[in-house]
Structure formats: structure tokens, C-alpha cells
Amino acid sequence: MPVTPPVTPEEVLARLRREPDVEAPDLVAVDATDRLLLDTAEDLAARRVAVVDDAYGALTLGAVAAGARDVRVHQDLLVGERALAANAARTGLTGTYRSLPLDGDLLDGATLVLAKAPKGLDALRELTELAAAAAAPDVVVLVGGRVKHMTLGMNDVLRAGFTDVAATLARQKSRLLVARGPRPGIQSSFPRCRHDDALDLDVCAHGAAFAGTRVDDGTRLLLRALDGAAPDARTAVDLGCGTGVLAAVLSRPRPDLTVTATDQSAAAVASARATLARAGLDRVRVTRDDAAADLPDASVDLVVCNPPFHLGAAVVTGAADRLFAAAARVLRPGGELWAVWNNRLPHKAALRRLVGPTRVAASDRRFTVSVSTRR
Structure with a gap:
């Protein structure tokens, strides 16, 4: 039987699962950082959205449910790609996004970037360089993570590619960095x-x-x-x-x-x-x-x-x-x-x-x- 798509982003998030990754009562498919990123993003229906390292699809499918129509996503881990595909099928949202490599095509013309903060600064540096080089001049980059994992070095990395970098207030032990104003002449230095x-x-x-x-x-x-x-x-x-x-x-x-x-x-x-x-x-x-x-x-x-x-x-x-x-x-x-x-x-x-x-x-x-x- 065909799946009836949920009506609201919250209904989408409620249906998400971690599979094929490990499922357990204390492990979640949607965390506080996902919710903070989605709640902070404005005018999703009018945005060209690029999502980076969406663990199980909360950011991608949440953005689609909020009205975004041009959603591209890159997930480093294959288990994340498979979980997103399973969750898209579960919520009736298969075919509403495109999975792409982490390159210029992913960020090309993007006006909103939603990203989970990576473990290392070099991963953030690669994303920063690509976004500054390929995204739209009015792009807003939101990078979210647990407060205990966010460092001042992340601000410095983002400032190398953007003129305006600020931090939001913490909510449920999560925080966002917000970057605007891509600097001219930035090119990717990776690999x-x-x-x-x-x-x-x-x-x-x-x-x-x-x-x-x-x-x-x-x-x-x-x-x-x-x-x-x-x-x-x-x-x-x-x-x-x-x-x-x-x-x-x-x-x-x-x-x-x-x-x-x-x-x-x-x-x-x-x-x-x-x-x-x-x-x-x-x-x-x-x-x-x-x-x-x-x-x-x-x-x-x-x-x-x-x-x-x-x-x-x-x-x-x-x-x-x-x-x-x-x-x-x-x-x-x-x-x-x-x-x-x-x-x-x-x-x-x-x-x-x-x-x-x-x-x-x-x-x-x-x-x-x-x-x-x-x-």
C-alpha cells in the first residue's frame, strides 16, 4: 500500500528510525541539534537547501516537510544514506531530495546550508571552502552541534570563508554557528x-x-x-x-x-x-x-x-x-x-x-x- 505523507515536519520527525544502524531505547534518530537547526532555518519554502551530514534524515526530510523543494544532501557514512532512504520511504517522501558528493554541485547556488558540526576542523574547513566558493552570495550557513563539542576553532574556520560569523544561544545543550557573507576568491584546498x-x-x-x-x-x-x-x-x-x-x-x-x-x-x-x-x-x-x-x-x-x-x-x-x-x-x-x-x-x-x-x-x-x- 502507498504511504501517506505526514502533514507537518513534526509528524515526519516522529516517524524516523535509525535502521539499518543500531536501534536501542537510548539511541535516537532525531536529536536536539536537528530540531534547533530546523527551528532556526527561515523561509525554507523559498530556499535552495544543501544539507551536510544528516545522521538519519531529520534535516533533509524536515526541510522537505517545511516546504523546501530543492534539497540536496551529502552524508559521509553509507549507513546514513541508507537510513535516510528508508525514512523517506517510511514517510512517503522518496524522491524529494538528491544525494550528492561533497563538491561544488552540492553547494551550487545554495541559499541555506544545514550542517551537523563535524568531529574535526578539517571537515568543517572543506565545507566552508566549498560553500564560500559555490553557494549564493546571500547564503546562510547553519552549523549545529552539542555545546560540549563546539570549539572557538570552529568560529575561526568559518571566518576564513565568511565575513559574518555568530553563535546562537544554547538550547537543550545544543548551539548553532551562523555564517553569512562568502569571501571572494575562496577555492577548495582538498584533498x-x-x-x-x-x-x-x-x-x-x-x-x-x-x-x-x-x-x-x-x-x-x-x-x-x-x-x-x-x-x-x-x-x-x-x-x-x-x-x-x-x-x-x-x-x-x-x-x-x-x-x-x-x-x-x-x-x-x-x-x-x-x-x-x-x-x-x-x-x-x-x-x-x-x-x-x-x-x-x-x-x-x-x-x-x-x-x-x-x-x-x-x-x-x-x-x-x-x-x-x-x-x-x-x-x-x-x-x-x-x-x-x-x-x-x-x-x-x-x-x-x-x-x-x-x-x-x-x-x-x-x-x-x-x-x-x-x-
């Missing part, structure tokens, strides 16, 4: 690339990519141990590839190894493609995928992985366990998962349970590199 002398590799990164152009210590430890990884492997996957450093260093000395780099972050995928192109490694396939869902079962000889171990400020295991389970699914019997993880986390037991026999290949005071063989 940014930096040569890593130790790896002899140009590392390229878009603003939201983990670690930026820096190679984190865990990745370096894993790279030092990878020389002997599955020497007979014909196929390999860099699972959660980030900027593509593992895929590049793994592929470079092994031209007969077919390597796929995959990540659910759009910024990571774009960064990895840039890193691999600079290295002349176009033979590495880079895909945007959630936990290797598009790869066939038992199709890979080697998986390398530096999984996330933070969710916000909390140290967690769930995201890594999900990647370990994905590695177990795509590995052939006898295939190997080479992973690096923080010593504080109980990953060795999970690796044995999810993948198979596990040994330590390297360690230091902070990180462990493990090798798990698929049963």
Missing part, C-alpha cells in the same frame, strides 16, 4: 596531500578522513609487520581503508596481488582514490561499502584492517567486531586477517571466536598486531 618520508608515499585526505594526511601509529606498526603476510595470496582487501595507506603499501611490491580497498565513509573512499592515484596504483579497486557487504563469501586470501576503536569519546569494541565478522565471511578457509588494535581492548578473544586461531605478530606499549587464520 590535501603530504609526503610521508618513512613510507615514500604521498598521503592524500579529504577533510573528514580519519587521521588526515598523517599516518597513525597503529597503522605504522601493522605496516612494519606486513612484509610476511600471506605470501601466496592472490586477492586482498583493505577493510575500512581510510586514506588507502595500507592498500598502497600492500599493493606496491606485489603487482600480482589483486587488492580491493573499501570503506563506508565517502571522504575515506575519495581520499584513498587520491592516495592510490598519486602512487600510480590505479589497479587497486576502491569501493564505498559497509563492512564489505558487496564482496562474495569466501572470496579473499588476505584481509588487512585497522578498525575504529572510538565512538565519540568512548572506547568501544562493537565497530571492530563487526569488521572482524565481515573479514571472516569474505576470507577463504586458511585465509588470514592481519589487524591492529589498541591494547586496552579484548579483541584477541573476539578474533578467535569470529575468525579462528589468532597469534600476535607485533606489539608495542599501545598497539597489537594480530594474525587470525580462517577456520
